[in-house]
Every structure is written in C-alpha cells, then in structure tokens.
Amino acid sequence: xxxxxxxxxxxxxxxxxxxxxxxxxxxxxxxxxxxxxxxxxxxxxxxxxxxxxxxxxxxxxxxxxxxxxxxxxxxxxxxxxxxxxxxxxxxxxxxxxxxxxxxxxxxxxxxxxxxxxxxxxxxxxxxxxxxxxxxxxxxxxxxxxxxxxxxxxxxxxxxxxxxx
Amino acid sequence: xxxxxxxxxxxxxxxxxxxxxxxxxxxxxxxxxxxxxxxxxxxxxxxxxxxxxxxxxxxxxxxxxxxxxxxxxxxxxxxxxxxxxxxxxxxxxxxxxxxxxxxxxxxxxxxxxxxxxxxx
Numbered sequence: 001x002x003x004x005x006x007x008x009x010x011x012x013x014x015x016x017x018x019x020x021x022x023x024x025x026x027x028x029x030x031x032x033x034x035x036x037x038x039x040x041x042x043x044x045x046x047x048x049x050x051x052x053x054x055x056x057x058x059x060x061x062x063x064x065x066x067x068x069x070x071x072x073x074x075x076x077x078x079x080x081x082x083x084x085x086x087x088x089x090x091x092x093x094x095x096x097x098x099x100x101x102x103x104x105x106x107x108x109x110x111x112x113x114x115x116x117x118x119x120x121x122x123x124x125x126x127x128x129x130x131x132x133x134x135x136x137x138x139x140x141x142x143x144x145x146x147x148x149x150x151x152x153x154x155x156x157x158x159x160x161x162x163x164x
Numbered sequence: 165x166x167x168x169x170x171x172x173x174x175x176x177x178x179x180x181x182x183x184x185x186x187x188x189x190x191x192x193x194x195x196x197x198x199x200x201x202x203x204x205x206x207x208x209x210x211x212x213x214x215x216x217x218x219x220x221x222x223x224x225x226x227x228x229x230x231x232x233x234x235x236x237x238x239x240x241x242x243x244x245x246x247x248x249x250x251x252x253x254x255x256x257x258x259x260x261x262x263x264x265x266x267x268x269x270x271x272x273x274x275x276x277x278x279x280x281x282x283x284x
Binding site: 028098109 | 172173174175176178179182220221222246247248249250252267268269270271
C-alpha cells in the first residue's frame, strides 16, 4: 500500500503570510498601535500555550506561546482593563485562546482545500510532527518573548501513521 | 433595538460589544449568549432585533443555530462574527439565511459596513 505524504506547512505557508496575519490581528484584537515584532528575544523559564487545531488536507495546530506574565498583560490589553481591575486565570485562558483562534482561522483561510477549525485549547503546546512541517515565527510583543507556530500533528503513538 | 451577541468566549463578546459602541451603535440593548443552544433559547425569550453570532462554538454551532431558527419559522436578522471568512463559509452562511459574515479581526469600520442598513 502506498500512502502519499501530505504537503508540509513549509510548502503551503510562508513566513510573510503569517506575519501579515499578525499585522492585522494585533491592532484589532490586542489594541491600537500593538504589534507582534518578529525579532527574537530570550525565552522565559516558564511558558504557556494556546492553540487551535486545523483538520483538513493539512492537519496540525496554530500555537501561541509566551510567558504567563505576558499572557496576563495581553489579556489586560485585549480587555482594556485599568488598575485596580485585575484579570483572572479564566480571562487569560479565554483571551490567549481567542488570539490563537483568530490567528488559526486566518491561517486556515489561506490553506488549500476545505478544513475544519477546532476550539481553542490552553496548556502545554502539543507535540510537533515532522521537522519540515513547522512554520514558526519567534518574536516579541512589548519586548516579551512570544512565538507563533503552525505545526503538523505528531504521528500517533499507536503507529497507525507511516513512520517518517 | 435589542442585539443578541453570541460567542463562547466572554472576551470576544466584550470586544464585539465594545466595537458596536465604537461604531456608533451605542444606544441599543445588548444581551449575551454563550453558545448556539443558548442563542436559540434567548431568541425565543428575549426577542432580539438582531443576532450577532460566532460560528465555531461547543454544544451548538452558529450555523446550526441559524438553521434551527429558520426551521422553526424565526426570521430574526442574523449575522456571523467569526474567525473564518472563507468563500465556502460565506456561501454556506448566505444559503442558511445570514445577512452578513464579519471575519475576525475586525474594527469599527468593518462593523459599520456590515451593519449600516441592518441597524436603524
């Protein structure tokens, strides 16, 4: 039996397209004048991720990863909260998840064929698949580490997928 | 006028409501629903003049909600505010009876373009 290899994300999506999606999403969702800057900074000791899955001709996840403190600051910016109002964990999960959701929806719209978008999830980022099936933008928001990764799904541990 | 804003994300409901105000629609009553099933229920109980709904939600999606509304005879004006705006989804939305589909990210101008003529 011959199984065709799905085209990796690196053949379907270039860095400029992901950046242009960020350029639209940040001012609209995070706030006026806000931007994701694709200049790497040192990663923090602890990170949190939010992601949505895309299921279709290409299957994988769109993942946003940053420090918990950055996620909280993003949430404050999204919600336009001012001291003494503080955001709670539920707000942070919701806001970071919605950022991943909007980025994921826009990534999905530029991929070929019909796909389905999952609901936002938050926690430790899902495992990556093939090495060539990852499009990662490592950068910063307000000087804080933040990455956006469009990554293929890791092979199922049961071995039902063809080993790469 | 009463507007029912439906999204499983509380953050996104707040953003939609804020954008409505920024777009100049600031003198309307706003009610909220967390998913399609609750939206369906609130269309019955709250009698909104317009529904703004996310597409992808747990329990009942926005498109399932719209289809259920039309199947029950409700003709409440309905528009999507969703993170996906592919031509296929726009066609599916229009075929189900949606007036418009606003893709996220959006701003007040996007809202004005879609809502002028719908909101008096």
